[in-house]
Amino acid sequence: MGGVSPDATARTASITRSEALLQRARAVTPGGVNSPVRAFAAVGGTPRFIRSAHGAWLTDVDGNEYVDLICSWGPMLLGHAHPEVQAAVAEAVARGTSYGAPTEPEAELAEEIVARTPVDMVRFVSTGTEATMSAIRLARGFTGRDMVVKFTGCYHGHVDALLAAAGSGPATLALPGTPGVPESGTALTLVLPYHDRAAVTEAFAVHGDRIACLITEAAPGNMGVIEPEPGFNEFLARTCTEHGALFVSDEVMTGFRASKHGQWGLDGAVEGWRPDLMTFGKVMGGGFPAAAFGGRADVMHHLAPEGPVYQAGTLSGNPIATTAGLATLRLADDAVYAHLTKAGDVVKTAAAEALSAAGVPHGVQSAGTMFSVFFTDRPVRDFDGASSQDTSAFAAFFHGMLDAGVHLPPSAYEGWFLSSAHDDRALQTVLDALPGAARAAAAATGM
Numbered sequence: 001m002g003g004v005s006p007d008a009t010a011r012t013a014s015i016t017r018s019e020a021l022l023q024r025a026r027a028v029t030p031g032g033v034n035s036p037v038r039a040f041a042a043v044g045g046t047p048r049f050i051r052s053a054h055g056a057w058l059t060d061v062d063g064n065e066y067v068d069l070i071c072s073w074g075p076m077l078l079g080h081a082h083p084e085v086q087a088a089v090a091e092a093v094a095r096g097t098s099y100g101a102p103t104e105p106e107a108e109l110a111e112e113i114v115a116r117t118p119v120d121m122v123r124f125v126s127t128g129t130e131a132t133m134s135a136i137r138l139a140r141g142f143t144g145r146d147m148v149v150k151f152t153g154c155y156h157g158h159v160d161a162l163l164a165a166a167g168s169g170p171a172t173l174a175l176p177g178t179p180g181v182p183e184s185g186t187a188l189t190l191v192l193p194y195h196d197r198a199a200v201t202e203a204f205a206v207h208g209d210r211i212a213c214l215i216t217e218a219a220p221g222n223m224g225v226i227e228p229e230p231g232f233n234e235f236l237a238r239t240c241t242e243h244g245a246l247f248v249s250d251e252v253m254t255g256f257r258a259s260k261h262g263q264w265g266l267d268g269a270v271e272g273w274r275p276d277l278m279t280f281g282k283v284m285g286g287g288f289p290a291a292a293f294g295g296r297a298d299v300m301h302h303l304a305p306e307g308p309v310y311q312a313g314t315l316s317g318n319p320i321a322t323t324a325g326l327a328t329l330r331l332a333d334d335a336v337y338a339h340l341t342k343a344g345d346v347v348k349t350a351a352a353e354a355l356s357a358a359g360v361p362h363g364v365q366s367a368g369t370m371f372s373v374f375f376t377d378r379p380v381r382d383f384d385g386a387s388s389q390d391t392s393a394f395a396a397f398f399h400g401m402l403d404a405g406v407h408l409p410p411s412a413y414e415g416w417f418l419s420s421a422h423d424d425r426a427l428q429t430v431l432d433a434l435p436g437a438a439r440a441a442a443a444a445t446g447m
């Protein structure tokens, strides 16, 4: 074990503990973080190292408190350290933490997910990335086809085939979006602009007999929140069906958050269609690494051990993670979603008022209980629109909020996440912070 030498301690005495920890972490971890966006690269400054969190509040290692609008990037629907989730987890941990054999909470969580969504069956994995990767493998195995269609600006985890997002027209093959992904890794991925029906129609007209699946975020949340235009997801589902491809709806972010039944509860359930496969994560793990993919029984039966498509995981369906997810979903009743709607309305209205008063171009967009604030006044319906934001205004706004005790996601391309624990005191702190942050954004606009 290393540790900090007395000299190093003396040298760091005048800096915050977060700064000191960042220095230490950087020496042993790229960027000092284990997921890039945590590093504050887009907004500048030092990421706060968090010591603890309760309800709507984060406490950093320097003792500063923040209203948390990250909520672990979605999972903490009930807020942090919810007593009933904590108790269920503590009880499960006392019995052991991983067996490599099936357990009761796995079956119960699967039943809960099947009850809330249109999937017939699910298979558990540990991350959303694994879920989308496995869903695509299953779609390819089921259809015997090799191509995948995705949309620019939709994030499905860091799966090689899905990191393609740049520069390709409807019928052209994509280039890799990151070094380390060989061209062959994305050569079978078609990347289309979101909301572009003509591009979808053309892609299927040209490649329809080779397309295994189309994957989309059920409502994009990784280029800011974009509500799918009425009928768009249904159009995608229908187009896939017409060409014998599978429609994969990625609800890792929207699942059990946009509504009790995810984004599907807001469109598919109303319009009477269902995806062939779906992916879930975040909320269903209750703050632990748990995710899932699921769908039509005839497709899911192609998975090993029943079928030939191999997929496995040492910690898949981990009893602690599934216990936390089960406790979370059982607590996530109508009252929780009603609270998220109400609290969201309060924050959205106040943010729009503060930014308007300061003269900062902005737009607020929602999908169910999810929402984000765009730093552009153009309605955003695709990645090009999201990219037209004034990111320097956002960075100034972000720091204005942070200084006033509100921790937003450090990116202009993310939703603002609330929980059922965001009570009047937490919301008031947000409301109090907004005008100053908006003025800071105004000062930075167009810099």
Ligand SMILES: Cc1ncc(COP(=O)(O)O)c(C=O)c1O
Pocket (backbone or CB within 6 Å): 073, 126, 127, 128, 129, 130, 132, 155, 156, 157, 158, 217, 221, 222, 250, 251, 252, 253, 254, 281, 282, 291
């Ligand atoms: C829609 C969507 N799909 C997949 C993922 C990947 O999930 P994970 O980060 O658990 O691998 C994310 C993560 O943010 C996501 O938002």
